Amino acid sequence: MKKLHYTSIHGYSKPSLALLGLLLFFVLLGFISFLQMEHEGHYITGMNNQIIWGLPHVFAIFLIVAASGALNVASIASVFNQKMYKPLAKLSAVLALALLAGGLLVLLLDLGRPDRLIIAITHYNFKSVFAWNIILYTGFFGIVGIYLWTMLDWQVEKYTKIAGTAAFIWRLILTTGTGSIFGFLVARQAYDAAIMAPMFVIMSFSFGLAVYLVILLTTYRMTDRELGDIVVNRLKNLLGVFVAAVMYFSLVYHVTNLYATEHHGIERYILVDGGIYTQMYWIGQMLLGSIVPLILIYAPKFANNRNAIMAASLLVILGGLASLYVILIGGQSFPMTLVPGYEASSSFFDGVVASYTPSKWEFMLGMGGVAIAILIVFASMKLFRLLPVSLSDEVAQTLKS
Amino acid sequence: MQDNTPSPQMNDSNKIDQYRRRFLGGTAAAVTAATVLPGLILHTVEARHADEAVTSDRRWGLLIDTTKCADGCNDCVTACNTEHGLREIHGPATDAQWIRTVKLKNKSTGHQLNMPMMCQHCEHPPCVDVCPTGASFKRADGIVLVDKHICIGCRYCMMACPYKARSFIHETLTDQLPVAPRGKGTVESCTLCVHKVDAGDHNTACAVACKHGAIVFGDLKDPNDKISVMLREKGGHQLRAELALNTGVRYQGL
Numbered sequence: 197m198k199k200l201h202y203t204s205i206h207g208y209s210k211p212s213l214a215l216l217g218l219l220l221f222f223v224l225l226g227f228i229s230f231l232q233m234e235h236e237g238h239y240i241t242g243m244n245n246q247i248i249w250g251l252p253h254v255f256a257i258f259l260i261v262a263a264s265g266a267l268n269v270a271s272i273a274s275v276f277n278q279k280m281y282k283p284l285a286k287l288s289a290v291l292a293l294a295l296l297a298g299g300l301l302v303l304l305l306d307l308g309r310p311d312r313l314i315i316a317i318t319h320y321n322f323k324s325v326f327a328w329n330i331i332l333y334t335g336f337f338g339i340v341g342i343y344l345w346t347m348l349d350w351q352v353e354k355y356t357k358i359a360g361t362a363a364f365i366w367r368l369i370l371t372t373g374t375g376s377i378f379g380f381l382v383a384r385q386a387y388d389a390a391i392m393a394p395m396f397v398i399m400s401f402s403f404g405l406a407v408y409l410v411i412l413l414t415t416y417r418m419t420d421r422e423l424g425d426i427v428v429n430r431l432k433n434l435l436g437v438f439v440a441a442v443m444y445f446s447l448v449y450h451v452t453n454l455y456a457t458e459h460h461g462i463e464r465y466i467l468v469d470g471g472i473y474t475q476m477y478w479i480g481q482m483l484l485g486s487i488v489p490l491i492l493i494y495a496p497k498f499a500n501n502r503n504a505i506m507a508a509s510l511l512v513i514l515g516g517l518a519s520l521y522v523i524l525i526g527g528q529s530f531p532m533t534l535v536p537g538y539e540a541s542s543s544f545f546d547g548v549v550a551s552y553t554p555s556k557w558e559f560m561l562g563m564g565g566v567a568i569a570i571l572i573v574f575a576s577m578k579l580f581r582l583l584p585v586s587l588s589d590e591v592a593q594t595l596k597s
Numbered sequence: 598m599q600d601n602t603p604s605p606q607m608n609d610s611n612k613i614d615q616y617r618r619r620f621l622g623g624t625a626a627a628v629t630a631a632t633v634l635p636g637l638i639l640h641t642v643e644a645r646h647a648d649e650a651v652t653s654d655r656r657w658g659l660l661i662d663t664t665k666c667a668d669g670c671n672d673c674v675t676a677c678n679t680e681h682g683l684r685e686i687h688g689p690a691t692d693a694q695w696i697r698t699v700k701l702k703n704k705s706t707g708h709q710l711n712m713p714m715m716c717q718h719c720e721h722p723p724c725v726d727v728c729p730t731g732a733s734f735k736r737a738d739g740i741v742l743v744d745k746h747i748c749i750g751c752r753y754c755m756m757a758c759p760y761k762a763r764s765f766i767h768e769t770l771t772d773q774l775p776v777a778p779r780g781k782g783t784v785e786s787c788t789l790c791v792h793k794v795d796a797g798d799h800n801t802a803c804a805v806a807c808k809h810g811a812i813v814f815g816d817l818k819d820p821n822d823k824i825s826v827m828l829r830e831k832g833g834h835q836l837r838a839e840l841a842l843n844t845g846v847r848y849q850g851l
Contacts, residue, residue: 542697
């Protein structure tokens with residue numbers, strides 16, 4: 197069997213320097229935005245007392261959900277013993293940690309009092325889903341960190357399976373927790389649904405794998421390393437299954453809601469006359485984020501076409517952001533019913549659809565989180581031997597056998 | 598054999614010593630008591646008020662008669678804003694509103710009514726459930742508050758509140774009132790005028806200001822309190838009663 201040779205990435209090519217510069221630029225923008233929001237207060241953003249969580253939360257939740265999903269590849273290798281995925285497992289764990297760090301940073305820096313991080317760590321209300329999530333995120337860093345260590349250090353390699361299994365179980369609980377942030381909200385019509393938890397789990401599979409594919413394809417292309425069709429096709433077929441599964445969950449969620457008369461208002465709003473949210477759902481999530489990627493993945497015309505796979509992955513990411521935008525902001529913008537059978541109006545926007553225009557500050561903060569995540573992956577690739585020099589079809593064949 | 602029986606002379610002097618000791622001891626105790634005790638007692642009396650634990654013997658609440666709430670009247674809102682130092686800053690989308698008047702129109706009959714809306718001071722408040730740090734809390738007497746010192750500004754409570762009763766402070770505040778400390782980046786809502794309640798003034802600014810008598814403040818656990826009598830006679834509706842939060846604010850005429 198041909199021995200796999202892992203190396204870190206040496207030197208800086210011009211494109212990699214350009215990428216580094218771009219990432220640092222976005223990190224700087226994110227930092228400026230944080231300082232501005234912290235200094236002025238949140239009135240400079242598009243968020244208000246009606247749209248409580250805005251664009252930063254869309255970015256943050258996307259990154260956190262994708263973090264869990266980025267671990268797919270490692271889980272398949274360590275837990276389900278798929279040898280072909282083993283050379284890809286280290287990047288998978290690093291990406292998971294990086295995405296979580298980026299997401300949490302956005303979430304933290306959007307707080308009204310980010311200076312009170314120590315309070316968030318020392319004061320726990322154990323009935324709060326948020327408090328559970330703080331424990332889940334911290335634990336994820338610890339467990340995936342150990343898992344990564346078992347993969348990087350041959351002396352502790354024998355613990356890889358057990359650490360990988362622990363990480364696999366933990367990330368399932370983590371995404372269940374993230375989905376439950378919405379699933380447990382009884383107040384709002386768009387939430388309060390148990391299906392939110394498994395839907396977020398399957399969304400994590402899809403978004404995380406899409407991000408992984410983008411990073412993998414870009415890295416191999418930029419470093420002129422060999423990446424065969426066998427490995428890539430396996431991954432893209434898996435992505436297709438996950439994309440279809442997310443569509444299924446979204447369908448079940450809406451059909452269940454449509455059956456209950458009390459939810460007709462919110463369903464009509466999201467699916468038919470919600471303006472931007474309706475467009476984001478049908479055009480963003482369904483068409484561009486699901487159907488087009490499925491065609492790009494499975495149509496024979498695009499077989500072994502790297503550009504098609506790259507496009508499909510990017511569209512899944514775009515669709516993912518759109519779907520979270522609809523869930524988060526669309527869900528909040530729909531008015532709550534105070535007294536059934538009555539139309540309400542007030543100085544506090546009762547009974548009307550709340551409007552929201554994301555500000556540049558929120559976008560900058562969100563992009564800052566994305567940039568930090570990619571920067572961590574970039575730095576890790578320079579520091580550690582994360583990826584094999586070659587993952588050609590020949591190598592893949594020997595791994596399979 | 599030695600005679601241990603004390604002589605009558607010794608007995609007398611011992612007695613005098615005993616009296617003297619008793620006298621001195623008594624004087625010392627009296628002096629101590631006279632100097633220290635008043636301080637202790639006075640301090641205890643002062644401290645008792647501030648330190649006295651709030652008990653669940655009472656449950657403060659409001660009863661709102663929507664039939665008396667006049668169209669176009671905003672007195673309760675103005676009174677609340679004045680009482681707590683709430684001002685217009687960057688407009689209604691981001692300004693804090695602890696109380697608001699809501700206009701309701703029956704979709705089928707067209708019947709219209711008005712009512713004030715504020716924190717409903719639930720027995721099972723969703724805001725308290727979801728708060729990660731425990732900054733949102735409910736006092737034993739039913740008043741739901743935010744501890745501004747441990748609120749991290751995550752706004753999860755605002756997502757969870759079924760009544761949209763909470764506001765986030767979107768900017769730096771100046772000239773705050775001592776009775777209502779507030780802070781940028783934290784969440785706040787109606788305190789049921791807790792500063793007045795604790796001072797023994799059992800009423801709220803909104804209830805006092807309502808010249809139509811549409812808002813009644815009282816102890817829901819006291820059967821003789823006006824609020825309990827009125828509830829017994831005409832009943833009271835809870836907003837979003839299906840959530841079974843057992844609100845401390847009740848409405849009549851809905």
